[in-house]
Amino acid sequence: MDLMQFVPMFGNFAFMIVAFVVxxxxIVAIHEYGHYIVGRWCxxxxxxxxxGFGPVIFRRTDKRGTVWQVAALPLGGFVRFLGDANAASVGSDGxxxxxxxxxxMLGAPLWARTATVAAGPVFNFILAIAVFAGSIMYQGRTSDPLTFEELRPLPASxxxxxxxxxxxxxxxxxxxxxxARGEASMDDLPLQERLDYTVMRDGDQITVSGPYYxxxxxxxxTPRSAADDADLKVDDVITAIDGTPIFAFSQVQELVLAADGAPMxxxxxxxxxxxxxxxxxxRVDLPTPEGGFETRWLIGISGTIFFEEQRESVGPFEAVKLGAQGLWDTVTTSLSAMEHILFGKISTxxxxxPVGIAETSGSMAEQGAQSFIWFIGALSAAVGLINLFPIPVLDGGHLVFFAYEAVTRRKPSDRAVQVFMFVxxxxxxxLMSFTxxxxTLLCP
Incomplete structure (x- = not known):
């Protein structure tokens, strides 16, 4: 499904807002449902x-006495448990x-409270794994031997x-x-506009001329990149840069690097x-395989081979394993980026x-449903990670209070909780104001 068909109906700004809200x-619904269902089990x-928050626009009470509602401001959500003084489950209403x-929540055993609070981030991680695994199952993997499925659109030349x-x-x-999808082999190829491809066709081995691999x-x-701002699209083909003919993606990389930030x-x-x-x-900070970051000149595009390969299915167990690896990579890269930002090694x-995430939501939605769904998985992983930070108000802050209670055998005082919550x-x-x-101003 091409989500771009809806853009003319709403306009670009409205489309971005709708994508962000969706x-x-x-992500919020999954997070809060984790709190709800594990709390119920406990x-x-x-x-x-x-x-959402604010005025209620829809409300229904289920047979267990829980009110399910949708509010007018779709910028979050909450589960309020019995006796809670507020939506953050801090204090009792008496x-x-x-x-x-x-x-x-206040009267439940420590293990029940811990499980209920931790369930929100855990459910975000489960959603991320499910999205990554589903994407892998949908896309499949390259068949062996590599077979041409469809040729990508290219100029006549x-x-x-x-x-x-x-x-x-x-x-x-x-x-x-x-x-290796030919990656090692391609290093040995001459950099020339036309290459000879030897293929098997209908049982015969033939050689056919084709474009550079x-x-x-x-x-x-990449959302919010220079290419995105210039309205470059998927399937665009770069044929020249500053009048120099281009036939290989590596030429684009070399010329962009050599430009040193000058307009091209x-x-x-x-x-x-x-x-x-x-x-x-x-200048963009990119994660390296070693866990650090390197700064490079980029315009924000990725290239690909000139054809789509035939793909074979990936089993659910392998897909879940790869999805979990995708979650791990997302979390570790995010933590590394935060560390580098904190110590001034990379740019803030x-x-x-919220503004950047909204713009990214719209850009990913414009690239299609598959890209948008993958983005939801990545954002869910980030939300789960942030909520585990040991900051009062967040789930991680509650877990710190519970850890204190487990060690000292007593709950922190109401006054201490209130002070930490305020801080x-x-x-x-x-942090939200800074971002x-x-x-909007520092890194538009």
């Missing part, structure tokens, strides 16, 4: 499950009898005699390694039409707030 609502009664205390169903054997006489064809555009004129082929876009590369522009709220509001300033 992504946030799904014997803690939920009085209200709310998606209306619960001693007989009912076991059904409240990059045309090829290859066909769907051809099986790759060699490129310029170099045997093709399907397991990695042409300057765009497979993805990109000639773009799009559905048979030629456009010229002026784009200035930006790597920190996004935590001030910290969160300050909004970051998104």
């Amino acid at each position: 992504a946030l609502s799904i 014997g803690i009664h939920a009085e209200v499950f709310s998606l 209306t619960v009898s001693s007989a009912q205390m076991r059904r409240t 990059m045309s090829t005699g290859l066909q769907s169903g051809d099986v790759m054997v060699a490129v310029e006489g170099v045997p093709f390694d399907a397991q 990695f042409p300057p064809s765009i497979i993805s555009v 004129d990109f000639t773009i082929w799009r559905d048979g039409a030629r456009l010229v876009k002026t784009i200035a590369p930006r 522009c790597n920190l996004s707030g 935590g709220l001030a910290l969160i509001l300050s 909004i300033l970051n998104d």
